[in-house]
Amino acid sequence: MSRRVLVTGGGTGIGLAIARAFAEAGDAVTVTGRRPEPLEEAAKEYGLTAKTADVSDEAQVAALFDEAFDVVIANAGTGKAAKVKETSLDLWSRTLAVNLTGTFLTFREALRGMGSGGRLIAIASTQGLKGSANIGAYAASKHGVIGFVRSLAHEVAKAGITCNAICPGYTQTDMAEAAITGMMSRFGIDRDDAIAKVVVNNPMGRMIAPEEVASAALWLASPGAASVNGHALALSGGEI
Numbered sequence: 187m188s189r190r191v192l193v194t195g196g197g198t199g200i201g202l203a204i205a206r207a208f209a210e211a212g213d214a215v216t217v218t219g220r221r222p223e224p225l226e227e228a229a230k231e232y233g234l235t236a237k238t239a240d241v242s243d244e245a246q247v248a249a250l251f252d253e254a255f256d257v258v259i260a261n262a263g264t265g266k267a268a269k270v271k272e273t274s275l276d277l278w279s280r281t282l283a284v285n286l287t288g289t290f291l292t293f294r295e296a297l298r299g300m301g302s303g304g305r306l307i308a309i310a311s312t313q314g315l316k317g318s319a320n321i322g323a324y325a326a327s328k329h330g331v332i333g334f335v336r337s338l339a340h341e342v343a344k345a346g347i348t349c350n351a352i353c354p355g356y357t358q359t360d361m362a363e364a365a366i367t368g369m370m371s372r373f374g375i376d377r378d379d380a381i382a383k384v385v386v387n388n389p390m391g392r393m394i395a396p397e398e399v400a401s402a403a404l405w406l407a408s409p410g411a412a413s414v415n416g417h418a419l420a421l422s423g424g425e426i
């Protein structure tokens with residue numbers, strides 16, 4: 187049976203891989219983001235529906251849920267490396283507004299029309315399960331996402347809905363690319379050395395593919411995962 191699936195930040199990277207995977211499984215997929223261009227391109231190529239919305243804006247998120255969805259994936263996110271003593275209040279607030287408040291608004295509004303069998307999936311990060319230098323605001327936001335997911339899981343369980351987080355390590359997307367080029371200029375190193383730094387904590391010694399995250403999302407949304415609730419699933423080769 188075709189499900190109605192919503193993926194925030196679904197025009198690029200991990201969100202696009204997830205949207206494609208659900209569309210290929212026969213589901214009706216809506217992708218959202220702030221920029222119309224990547225959304226429209228993805229919609230055309232993969233037969234998706236595109237809607238613009240900023241996940242940190244309460245009214246814009248509410249408008250997305252004028253229709254009901256069976257599977258809602260809070261994937262939209264932002265991350266910029268900075269030492270805590272160099273983190274402006276603006277960077278801190280913006281990171282929490284998009285990653286944490288955005289997930290809260292998305293799931294709160296999703297619940298308005300979600301029935302038994304519904305699935306809420308947040309794309310958190312290994313940085314929601316551990317700390318690392320130079321990424322305090324991002325790690326705080328992702329720890330918050332996991333705390334929120336674990337709490338909401340208790341509220342929705344009896345309604346037949348599950349709420350889980352997926353926690354990828356560094357994944358091959360624009361966001362990781364920005365981290366790599368940032369390291370190249372910060373440490374004066376070449377691309378190979380920057381990639382080696384990025385994967386140093388991953389026992390597999392490689393980045394995660396967006397399709398691996400999509401595969402985990404498909405499984406969490408499957409009937410067989412009906413009792414997996416409040417979980418934070420690390421995709422990190424054993425890093426954590």
Ligand SMILES: NC(=O)c1ccc[n+]([C@@H]2O[C@H](COP(=O)([O-])OP(=O)(O)OC[C@H]3O[C@@H](n4cnc5c(N)ncnc54)[C@H](OP(=O)(O)O)[C@@H]3O)[C@@H](O)[C@H]2O)c1
Pocket residue numbers: 194195196197198199200201218219220221222239240241242261262263264265284309310311312353354355356357358359360361362
């Ligand atoms: N790449 C990694 O290494 C990695 C690892 C662990 C977790 N993650 C998480 O995975 C998720 C996806 O990231 P990605 O790696 O795929 O990076 P990405 O390609 O930069 O994707 C981020 C997406 O979020 C959207 N977005 C950003 N701010 C938004 C806002 N205020 N409102 C609505 N949409 C917004 C962006 O679209 P617009 O700019 O058009 O709005 C974009 O489509 C994020 O939550 C990220 O924290 C990434």
